[in-house]
Amino acid sequence: MILDALAPDDVDREVVGLLGTWLPQRRWYPAKGADAELTPVGTLHLADDVRVLLVRARTDAVDVVLQVPVRLLAGTAPAGTDPAAVVGEVGGRSVLDATGDPRFLAAWLAAADGPGADVDVSSARVVTGEQSNTSVVLPGADGAPTAILKVLRTVAGGENPDIDVPRRLVEAGWDGVPAPLAWSQARWTSPTGAPELGYLGVLSAFVPGAQDGFELACTWAGEGRAFREPAAELGATVAGMHTALVQAFGADAVTDGGAVLARSLVDRLAWATAGVPSLGGYADAVRALADEVAGLATTPPRQRVHGDLHLGQVLRSTGRWFVIDFEGEPLAPLAARVLPDLALRDVAGLLRSFDYAAAVGGLTGDAAAAWTADARAGLLAGYGVLDDPTSTLLLRALELDKTLYEAVYEARNRPAWAPIPQAGLERLLR
Numbered sequence: 001m002i003l004d005a006l007a008p009d010d011v012d013r014e015v016v017g018l019l020g021t022w023l024p025q026r027r028w029y030p031a032k033g034a035d036a037e038l039t040p041v042g043t044l045h046l047a048d049d050v051r052v053l054l055v056r057a058r059t060d061a062v063d064v065v066l067q068v069p070v071r072l073l074a075g076t077a078p079a080g081t082d083p084a085a086v087v088g089e090v091g092g093r094s095v096l097d098a099t100g101d102p103r104f105l106a107a108w109l110a111a112a113d114g115p116g117a118d119v120d121v122s123s124a125r126v127v128t129g130e131q132s133n134t135s136v137v138l139p140g141a142d143g144a145p146t147a148i149l150k151v152l153r154t155v156a157g158g159e160n161p162d163i164d165v166p167r168r169l170v171e172a173g174w175d176g177v178p179a180p181l182a183w184s185q186a187r188w189t190s191p192t193g194a195p196e197l198g199y200l201g202v203l204s205a206f207v208p209g210a211q212d213g214f215e216l217a218c219t220w221a222g223e224g225r226a227f228r229e230p231a232a233e234l235g236a237t238v239a240g241m242h243t244a245l246v247q248a249f250g251a252d253a254v255t256d257g258g259a260v261l262a263r264s265l266v267d268r269l270a271w272a273t274a275g276v277p278s279l280g281g282y283a284d285a286v287r288a289l290a291d292e293v294a295g296l297a298t299t300p301p302r303q304r305v306h307g308d309l310h311l312g313q314v315l316r317s318t319g320r321w322f323v324i325d326f327e328g329e330p331l332a333p334l335a336a337r338v339l340p341d342l343a344l345r346d347v348a349g350l351l352r353s354f355d356y357a358a359a360v361g362g363l364t365g366d367a368a369a370a371w372t373a374d375a376r377a378g379l380l381a382g383y384g385v386l387d388d389p390t391s392t393l394l395l396r397a398l399e400l401d402k403t404l405y406e407a408v409y410e411a412r413n414r415p416a417w418a419p420i421p422q423a424g425l426e427r428l429l430r
């Protein structure tokens with residue numbers, strides 16, 4: 001079923017009035033650090049006391065539509081409510097973030113398409129942490145986690161790789177991705193007046209006993225434990241994913257040489273420098289590398305890729321790796337995220353992650369360099385990357401591209417971590 005958004009009413013406008021204080025404190029809010037103009041673009045009434053507000057957030061750098069499910073309850077928030085879930089009060093009713101609320105979850109599941117799952121919405125657990133969206137773990141009848149609902153925080157019309165790609169990979173018979181079980185869509189009118197049809201969220205099979213790949217790597221780095229073996233297994237999993245992506249979506253018949261990647265690297269530099277002006281200090285070195293890449297006569301065929309692969313996007317359970325979160329780079333426009341690309345981009349993303357894991361795990365200097373070199377060797381061997389000059393140059397350019405993205409991402413979201421991409425730029429451009 002497709003949900004149709006209504007025009008916002010006075011209650012929606014009042015709730016949006018409260019969001020100016022509440023949103024900037026949310027980890028997933030993409031316009032932190034700037035005074036955003038917030039306007040309601042639509043509202044979905046899932047139940048008499050549950051609404052999903054679609055809110056445009058606009059700053060000089062960001063222009064997105066956010067999804068904010070709320071529950072309106074008479075009186076003050078019940079005792080024991082997580083203070084972070086209290087948005088405020090309108091007309092004698094408290095406004096609560098509804099992502100983990102049983103009434104929101106039940107209404108969401110009733111409106112969703114797909115095979116579905118037998119879950120207990122009354123025992124939902126909202127996942128906290130470093131996320132761009134909000135995920136809710138739902139147990140089955142036996143109480144064990146069965147499914148996880150990802151409520152997309154930034155919504156956009158059109159296909160959504162985070163939902164379409166896993167569906168196609170499962171259809172292609174690849175079992176390295178949790179199967180999508182249900183998905184919901186809505187129609188709304190964009191701020192420019194155009195009709196939009198887009199996804200609101202997806203329910204996926206829960207991987208039991210899963211360990212986040214980034215946390216695992218940080219722990220191993222902190223213990224000085226070599227990560228070569230799991231990295232090699234991860235490399236093999238990613239190679240399997242790329243094969244399945246070609247089966248599901250095909251690959252470009254012609255290769256385009258290095259010019260396209262070189263241009264995108266220069267564009268990335270311009271984008272990154274606009275966000276973080278101090279990156280201009282690397283401009284000459286980035287352009288020199290782009291010129292080298294432009295000289296490549298051929299590059300591997302382009303295909304669908306994950307697009308934002310890092311250790312936080314892989315889960316390890318029962319000695320196996322699973323890949324999640326196919327939405328691509330959240331800071332990039334959707335249209336750019338669904339284009340065919342070089343598969344090595346995903347490998348480069350994971351290589352960057354080893355730098356992060358070493359730093360966050362507490363390694364510095366030679367110890368960090370040795371740990372990451374070992375993990376990198378494992379990943380490349382497991383994936384089957386050859387150490388020929390073309391692959392080496394492509395990987396360096398793709399790592400640099402990712403590092404420039406990370407410099408902006410960290411400046412916007414986690415300034416304390418900005419030294420990690422900064423050190424990466426020094427290493428790559430030294």
Ligand SMILES: Nc1ncnc2c1ncn2[C@@H]1O[C@H](COP(=O)(O)OP(=O)(O)O)[C@@H](O)[C@H]1O
Binds near residue numbers: 131132207212
């Ligand atoms: N299928 C799954 N099974 C178990 N845990 C999961 C699953 N999918 C996601 N998670 C957990 O939820 C977290 C958030 O998921 P993710 O897709 O990365 O969200 P976001 O887009 O918000 O970054 C992951 O880091 C992981 O810990």
Ligand SMILES: O=P(O)(O)O[C@H]1O[C@H](CO)[C@@H](O[C@H]2O[C@H](CO)[C@@H](O)[C@H](O)[C@H]2O)[C@H](O)[C@H]1O
Binds near residue numbers: 130133325328356
């Ligand atoms: O997981 P998301 O889709 O939200 O991706 C964004 O956030 C990531 C951080 O949560 C960010 O990844 C960067 O930090 C990771 C450690 O937290 C590290 O493993 C990655 O290598 C590094 O890029 C990602 O870039 C961003 O798009």
